Amino acid sequence: MKKLDCAGTILTFDQPKVMGILNITPDSFYSGSRYQNLDAVLAKAEEMIAAGVDILDVGGESTRPGANGAVSCDQELERVLPVVEALKKNFDNIISVDTSSALVITETAKAGAGLINDVRALQREGAMAAMAATDLPVVLMHSLVDQPEPGFVPHYDDVTRDVSDYLLSRIQTCELNGIDQDRIVLDPGFGGGMFGKTPAYDLSLLKHLKRLCDLGYPVLAGMSRKSFIGAVLDKPDAERLSASLAVAVMAAQSGVAIIRVHDVAETVDAIRMVNAVCMAD
Ligand code: YH5
Numbered sequence: 001m002k003k004l005d006c007a008g009t010i011l012t013f014d015q016p017k018v019m020g021i022l023n024i025t026p027d028s029f030y031s032g033s034r035y036q037n038l039d040a041v042l043a044k045a046e047e048m049i050a051a052g053v054d055i056l057d058v059g060g061e062s063t064r065p066g067a068n069g070a071v072s073c074d075q076e077l078e079r080v081l082p083v084v085e086a087l088k089k090n091f092d093n094i095i096s097v098d099t100s101s102a103l104v105i106t107e108t109a110k111a112g113a114g115l116i117n118d119v120r121a122l123q124r125e126g127a128m129a130a131m132a133a134t135d136l137p138v139v140l141m142h143s144l145v146d147q148p149e150p151g152f153v154p155h156y157d158d159v160t161r162d163v164s165d166y167l168l169s170r171i172q173t174c175e176l177n178g179i180d181q182d183r184i185v186l187d188p189g190f191g192g193g194m195f196g197k198t199p200a201y202d203l204s205l206l207k208h209l210k211r212l213c214d215l216g217y218p219v220l221a222g223m224s225r226k227s228f229i230g231a232v233l234d235k236p237d238a239e240r241l242s243a244s245l246a247v248a249v250m251a252a253q254s255g256v257a258i259i260r261v262h263d264v265a266e267t268v269d270a271i272r273m274v275n276a277v278c279m280a281d
Pocket of ligand 1: 141
């Protein structure tokens with residue numbers, strides 16, 4: 001059975017765990033005063049916990065298209081650290097930190113984070129060493145691009161194989177740097193242009209997601225409301241919930257360990273239902 005030790009809390013994956021997206025970037029709901037912002041994040045976290053979330057994913061550097069580019073590590077830490085501290089103080093849930101920065105990894109691990117989620121798979125300067133110095137698990141996500149550039153057209157011969165090969169090579173580098181295999185979570189990095197995929201590649205990755213799960217590591221899938229859903233349905237973010245649940249169910253059936261979503265209550269119900277069927281005779 002795949003499992004993870006998240007700073008003393010053991011996550012088992014008899015059924016997929018739900019990770020709730022707690023966006024704290026200014027382009028989401030930054031409303032002036034830091035306190036107001038912190039209160040809003042805590043209220044959102046409380047709502048997710050009531051809905052059955054397993055992991056709270058805190059992100060300070062917006063990777064969303066149209067965001068104001070890279071923020072400095074200091075700014076990112078300034079945004080993320082108070083949130084991690086407040087979550088730690090108020091709740092018992094596992095806190096995941098969505099970051100690529102060595103400084104943010106080190107400081108949030110000290111503050112009680114249970115998991116580091118890096119869309120750049122520890123490729124930023126110092127991130128690998130900072131990660132090795134903690135005991136925490138890390139999500140290694142595949143991305144072809146460091147900063148999304150409009151007009152970039154990615155190409156893969158076999159997207160699932162190319163993504164697997166990349167992630168396996170990152171695991172090797174982790175091992176050489178003192179990060180054991182039992183701390184690793186893999187993520188194919190759904191997300192259209194942002195992570196160097198087209199909608200067609202995202203669909204193919206989902207169709208063949210079981211191949212990634214069969215590598216033996218816990219796999220995280222982050223598809224909630226993303227652009228490949230928009231491309232299929234021709235609908236804006238706000239109208240992608242039903243389809244997000246459909247792909248979450250498919251990911252669950254493929255054997256993923258963690259599903260990263262905006263809509264926790266709905267996803268928890270969907271996964272519970274999948275699990276009930278899986279447990280039937
Ligand atoms: C991920 O897949 N994604 S940030 C655009 C959207 C909706 C959502 C157009 N961090 C991932 O969530 N971490 C992000 O609608 C992530 N895996 C992991 N591990 C982008 C995002 C989003 C972007």
